[in-house]
Amino acid sequence: MTTSSGSSGVVIVGGGLAAARTAEQLRRSEYAGAITIVGDEVHLPYDRPPLSKDVLRAETDDVTLKPAEFYAEKGIELLLGNAVSSVDTGAQRVTLNDGTQLAYDQLVIATGLTPKRISSFPELAGIHVLRSLEDSLALRRAAGAARRAVVVGAGFIGCEVAASMRSLGVGVVLIEPQPAPLASVLGEQIGGLVARLHDSEGVDVRCGVGVARVDGDGRVQSVTLSDGTELTADLVVVGIGSVPVTDWLEGSGIDVDNGVVCDEVGRTSAPHVWAVGDVASWRDVSGSQVRVEHWSNVADQVRVMVPAMLGQDAPTAVTVPYFWSDQYDVKIQCLGEPEATDTVHLVDDDGRKFLAYFEREGVLVGVVGAAMSGPVMKARSKIAARASIADVLA
CATH class of the missing domain: 3.30.390.30 (FAD/NAD-linked reductase, C-terminal dimerisation domain)
Known part of the structure; x- marks a missing residue:
């Protein structure tokens, strides 16, 4: 079927920060047409950074960005718990998993990322990734009964999870194939200082080594490292990075290369289609394609993309990328x-x-x-x- 409410206007695919900020900016820019946010999760758009910190530590369960009343007052329709399965850019129409079709005047891709998994790991209880609110709540429940956790990957998510686990009283071994935590991003020297911080909090930091095998009988029981060391573990968290959610764009004609390829204002290769946030690879001032996964980047992008979409003058202020990570x-x-x-x-x-x-x-x-x-x-x-x-x- 085709919904009448989605027969025109802006359709935003993705239910997170980028989707919410885009809708807000559209209304702030006095766009009066229909706005529809389509998300695969049942929750109102929510903030993800607290998932590895406040939510995991049971300090809050509410990470909602705006209450339901906000979307009702602003005339923003929410179609939640129903992912988009395909897009026909010629007909300017998206199809949802339940068969619903939505027409659009402008389409915004804001589908974010999905965690990488380690394909060689067996299907055992106790192995977790962290991306969604459900992931965080499940990990919190598991941590409540765990004594020893192995966190695979010492990037920002892995380091934050290790810190939160320690605050919950769980013994943590942090595994990183690079010479130091965050070494691929900030170099070995700064990575060494981060390792020092975790060591002072009782985390067993193992760098320059990977995971060879995970074993257990229905539930994870041990992790064998590439150097032969066997670690007892009743909980494993995989934090080895994420990849853009673009599978649903296959066959659409929209260029994808480590994310949705965009120009300097978020315009994709298809007419009337834009992309923003973690999934979007924007052209920078040097002409290179850059995909930025930082929270603050979303606000910078929507302030440029929305005016361009509406045919208005876009701001040209120089922005300095910024991100943060709370650990202990x-x-x-x-x-x-x-x-x-x-x-x-x-x-x-x-x-x-x-x-x-x-x-x-x-x-x-x-x-x-x-x-x-x-x-x-x-x-x-x-x-x-x-x-x-x-x-x-x-």
Whole structure:
């Protein structure tokens, strides 16, 4: 069937932050047409960063971005618990899993990511990934009965889960094939400082080693590492990254390459189709395609995409990428675009807190700080201005 309410207007596919912010920005920009958000989860659009922290630690269950009344007042229709299975860009129509078809004037792809899994792992109870609210609640229940957990992958999600598990009294072994946690993102030196933080909280950090095998009888009981070490475990969390949710676009003619390929304002290769958030690979000022998975990036993108969609002037202000990670009582913050190969200038380190500047070709390109919010945020204008590292360190 075809729903009359979706016969025109903007259809937003995805029920998370990017979808909610896009709908909000449309109404803020005085768009008066129909807006429909289609999400595969039954929940109202919610915030994901707390899943590995506040929700997992049982400090809250409510991570809803806006109450149901907001969407009703703004005339935003929610079709939840029903994923989109395909899109016909010629007919400007999407088809949902239950057969419902929605026509659109403009389509926004905001489907986000899905966690990578390790295909060699057996189907055992006690092996978890973390992406959805249900994942977090299930992991919280499992942690309540667990004594020993193995977290595979020491990226931001893995580190946050390890920290939350320790606060729940669970023994944690953190496994990372790279030389240090976050080494592929922030380099070995900063990764070493993050490892130090976890070590001080009682986490057994094992770097330069992977997982060879997981064993158990119906439920996970042990993890064997690539160096032959066997670890007892009644809980395993896989945090090895995520991939964009784009399978439903197969055959649509929309270009996909590590996400939905977009121009500098979020326009895809298909007419009247846009993409935003974690799933979207936007063209940057240098002409490269970049897909950013940071929470704050969504607001920056919708402020550009929505005016372009509506034929209005888009803002041109220079934005400095920003993200953060809460681990124990320490907020690790990053401004700019640091890379693992940059020269690192560690300018403050008291054994737990630290501040580091990242230099590339003599220019300040990023700053990373742990429990150093003030100095980190003060560096924003210097990064935007591409300040000389010599001037910054003077």
